[in-house]
Amino acid sequence: MRIWQYGDNINTDMLFPGKYTYTCSVAEEIIPHLLEDLDSNFAKQVQPGDIIFAGHNFGCGSSREQPVLGLKAVGLKVVVAKSFARIFYRAAINQGLLLIECEDAINSYDAGDTVILDEDAGKIVVDGDTFSFPKLPAEILAIQDAGGLLAYTRKKLQGK
Amino acid sequence: MTDMTFAEKILAKYGHQKSVEPNQIVTIKPDHLLTHDNTAAIIQKIQPELQHYGLHNPNLPIIVLDHVIPAASEKTATNHKLVREFVTTHHVKHFYDIGAGICHQIVIEQGHALPGMILLGSDSHTCSYGAIGAFSTGIDRTEAAALLLTGQTWLKVPRSIKMTLTDTLQKAVSAKDVILHIIGDISASGATYCSVEFHGDINQFSVDDRFTIANMGIEMGAKNAVFPVDTRTIQYLKERKIAPKQYTSIEPDPDAKYAFQYEYDLSTIEPVVALPHSVDNVKPVSEIEGLEIQQCLIGTCTNGRLSDLRIAAQILEAKTVHPSTRLLVLPASRQIYLDAMKEGIFDILTQAGGVVLPPGCGPCLGAHQGVLAPGERCLSTANRNFKGRMGCKEAEIYLASPATVACTALYGKITDPRSMVN
Numbered sequence: 001m002r003i004w005q006y007g008d009n010i011n012t013d014m015l016f017p018g019k020y021t022y023t024c025s026v027a028e029e030i031i032p033h034l035l036e037d038l039d040s041n042f043a044k045q046v047q048p049g050d051i052i053f054a055g056h057n058f059g060c061g062s063s064r065e066q067p068v069l070g071l072k073a074v075g076l077k078v079v080v081a082k083s084f085a086r087i088f089y090r091a092a093i094n095q096g097l098l099l100i101e102c103e104d105a106i107n108s109y110d111a112g113d114t115v116i117l118d119e120d121a122g123k124i125v126v127d128g129d130t131f132s133f134p135k136l137p138a139e140i141l142a143i144q145d146a147g148g149l150l151a152y153t154r155k156k157l158q159g160k
Numbered sequence: 161m162t163d164m165t166f167a168e169k170i171l172a173k174y175g176h177q178k179s180v181e182p183n184q185i186v187t188i189k190p191d192h193l194l195t196h197d198n199t200a201a202i203i204q205k206i207q208p209e210l211q212h213y214g215l216h217n218p219n220l221p222i223i224v225l226d227h228v229i230p231a232a233s234e235k236t237a238t239n240h241k242l243v244r245e246f247v248t249t250h251h252v253k254h255f256y257d258i259g260a261g262i263c264h265q266i267v268i269e270q271g272h273a274l275p276g277m278i279l280l281g282s283d284s285h286t287c288s289y290g291a292i293g294a295f296s297t298g299i300d301r302t303e304a305a306a307l308l309l310t311g312q313t314w315l316k317v318p319r320s321i322k323m324t325l326t327d328t329l330q331k332a333v334s335a336k337d338v339i340l341h342i343i344g345d346i347s348a349s350g351a352t353y354c355s356v357e358f359h360g361d362i363n364q365f366s367v368d369d370r371f372t373i374a375n376m377g378i379e380m381g382a383k384n385a386v387f388p389v390d391t392r393t394i395q396y397l398k399e400r401k402i403a404p405k406q407y408t409s410i411e412p413d414p415d416a417k418y419a420f421q422y423e424y425d426l427s428t429i430e431p432v433v434a435l436p437h438s439v440d441n442v443k444p445v446s447e448i449e450g451l452e453i454q455q456c457l458i459g460t461c462t463n464g465r466l467s468d469l470r471i472a473a474q475i476l477e478a479k480t481v482h483p484s485t486r487l488l489v490l491p492a493s494r495q496i497y498l499d500a501m502k503e504g505i506f507d508i509l510t511q512a513g514g515v516v517l518p519p520g521c522g523p524c525l526g527a528h529q530g531v532l533a534p535g536e537r538c539l540s541t542a543n544r545n546f547k548g549r550m551g552c553k554e555a556e557i558y559l560a561s562p563a564t565v566a567c568t569a570l571y572g573k574i575t576d577p578r579s580m581v582n
Contacts, residue, residue: 009348009438013546017553018525022228023235025201025301037548057349057381061546062525063284064198065300086353086383087284091300139185139314150205153306157213 001049001077003115004042008055012088014038015059015067024066027073034070048075051117053109055081059088065095072097078117080124082106093140094149100124105131163415165320166386167355170295170410174278175315182319182419189312192254192272193220194281195304196263197227200239202282203246205305215250216311222254222272223247224263229520231258232528261493261519264288264461268371269493271402275389275409280307285461285543287377290386291370292393293409295355297384318353318383319419320412324360327427332577334471335369336463336541336561339376340432342424344442352381354419357412361426362387367396368465375462376543379439431577433539434559437547445564445576452484455538456569458562459490459517460524463541466499468562473505475566475580481513482572488530489514490522514569526551539568 012018014037016030024030035042052058052071058081059067068091071079079092082103092099098119105124109115113127124131136144146152164172168180175186195202199221203210215221223243231237240258247255256266264285267273275293279286282304289296299313307313323342343350356377358370365373370387377385387393389409397407431445458464458472469491481487489509491497497519500506506516517523523530524542532538532555540550545557560568563577570580 011546013544013548017548019527019531019548019551021525022197022239022527023233025204037553057352060348060381061284061378061544063282063286063298063300065302068300083349083352085349085381087298087300087378090303094300094302094306137185139187149302149306153309154209157209157309 001051002047004039004046004050004052005111006038006052006054009057009060010038010054012059012061012064012067016064016070018062018064021064021066027069030066030070031073034074046074046076049077051077051115052079053106054079055106056083058084060085063087065091068092068095068097080105093143096144096148100133102131102133163413163417165355165416165418166357166410166412167295167318167320167384168416169412170276170278171315171317173410180317182317184317185314186317187312187314188278190280190307191277192222192279193304193307194222194224194263194267194279194283194286196224196283197236197239198282198301199223199246200242202301202305202308203242205302206309209309210250213309215252216309218251219253220311221252221308222267223252224256224260224266225258226262226520227525228527229258229518258520259494259518261495262461262464262521264375265464265492265496268292269400269495271397271400274397274402274407275393276407280313284378285375287382287384288371288375288461290374290377290384291367292396293386293389295384295386298378318355320355320357320416321351322418322421323356323358324421324423325358325362325426326360326423327425328361328364329426329429332563333429333431334561334563335365335372337429337432338424338426339373340434340442340559341429343376343380343440344432344434346380346422348379348438348440349381351377354382356382356385358385358387363390363392366467367392368467371465372462379543431561431564433564433574434545436545436556436558439543439545439559445560445574448574449576451574452537452572453539453558453568453574454485454536455530455532456485456487456565457490457523457530457538457540457542458487458565459492459522460542461492462543463562464490464492464496466496468541469496469500469505470503471562472566473508475563476512476514476570477508479512479570481569484572485569487512487514487569488523489516491516491519493519523550525549539565539574541565
């Protein structure tokens with residue numbers, strides 16, 4: 001498991017360049033361009049179970065959902081950041097990609113530290129120090145538990 | 161309750177609650193859902209459901225083809241075709257094909273957004289409609305797909321920020337300078353998750369100016385940005401044949417509680433420029449004057465209105481764009497295009513050497529019509545200067561007002577508009 005570390009204000013153009021927004025919309029088209037202008041190694045080397053650690057305002061900018069679709073498709077386990085931009089946060093809920101907002105965990109991390117995540121307990125352990133993060137509200141967990149918003153919506157429509 | 165902010169009041173109303181508090185989640189039915197070229201990707205997610213259940217409400221979506229128009233490739237042409245077929249099959253009531261304009265301009269200009277309404281859109285600059293007192297915010301494509309099927313979604317009640325603007329602007333300083341100054345001050349994440357309310361000496365700002373400011377709410381992380389409804393809003397709507405009885409505006413209570421409060425003395429704000437590669441990297445134009453610029457862009461959903469083009473024409477009348485730079489002009493809608501032609505604005509800008517592009521998003525997102533080369537600099541009136549935004553990660557994007565961009569086009573270098581504007 002590798003931790004990819006980035007700074008503040010990682011915007012949607014860094015995560016997925018705008019010039020591809022209207023020509024790439026499914027996972028296999030998105031993955032080769034993921035983080036293309038930020039870190040050209042990412043798309044080649046990322047493995048299922050990897051984690052991103054980032055600063056404030058992760059995912060700011062456009063409403064394009066390719067960054068979330070791509071990160072979910074490559075099997076990223078979680079993005080931990082000091083804060084997230086709201087459209088990105090919402091898009092992650094809708095795709096079932098786990099995001100954790102925990103400034104203290106980011107501040108205490110140094111490259112090479114071991115990181116253990118216990119999602120159910122709401123805890124993340126960085127180099128032996130434990131940090132808690134709040135559970136999502138029930139309304140939002142229901143979307144995540146259904147496997148994302150489209151699955152949730154299909155269930156609701158079928159139940160009518 | 162008599163102490164609610166704008167966001168609390170409108171979300172309580174739409175959520176059928178007496179009162180709400182920040183962080184509470186409400187289920188709402190928006191008045192409209194905006195989608196654009198990305199409609200193609202949205203409907204492809206839900207083809208079987210659309211066939212089986214149909215569109216929840218053909219009056220809900222507003223669809224505008226604006227992002228890559230006319231189509232730049234077989235792929236974008238196919239997307240446009242899919243959207244047109246969807247519109248016909250499902251009897252979508254509000255559809256605007258290529259050339260009508262940029263989606264956000266259309267929503268306000270055509271009277272789809274009214275004071276006191278809630279609108280959602282699969283575009284981050286959906287926050288623009290706060291210019292006329294609506295609550296509007298951006299969502300992702302998947303959520304837009306679900307809304308087409310169900311007509312409802314959840315929203316978290318945001319905390320609110322009160323921004324009080326006092327006194328009057330100096331000559332040659334514009335609404336664009338105001339919002340860039342504010343973002344430079346509070347940072348690109350300074351309003352994250354928050355509803356931003358503008359208060360104070362607002363009446364000096366036209367609806368066009370308010371549009372520019374609300375449009376950039378997302379660039380400080382805001383959920384929405386909103387202006388009070390006043391005589392200028394009412395007049396703007398009247399000119400579009402919308403009478404006050406057709407809408408119910410919502411104003412914050414005087415005792416509303418704000419998470420943060422800021423006050424800006426407008427008379428002290430200078431013309432500014434946002435430097436690469438972040439919108440909050442803001443400096444007074446005087447500090448960066450003389451920097452050579454290869455492409456000047458006046459237009460987009462931030463500054464492509466008639467009042468913006470008029471300023472450019474005043475500055476460039478009977479003059480010529482400097483040979484070391486080029487000028488692109490991007491009107492925000494067909495109506496603005498027609499008005500600008502009637503006023504002779506395009507004569508002036510074309511004779512000066514400018515290139516008038518079709519009403520749409522043009523080069524702003526780097527897909528076509530003015531992509532930059534490595535090492536080039538663009539001074540633009542758009543809202544974003546992220547690395548790679550205009551199609552090349554080795555290019556630099558600077559953001560400024562229409563006056564600053566027009567003056568810069570004359571000299572090929574960043575130029576303070578105060579020396580040239582009366």
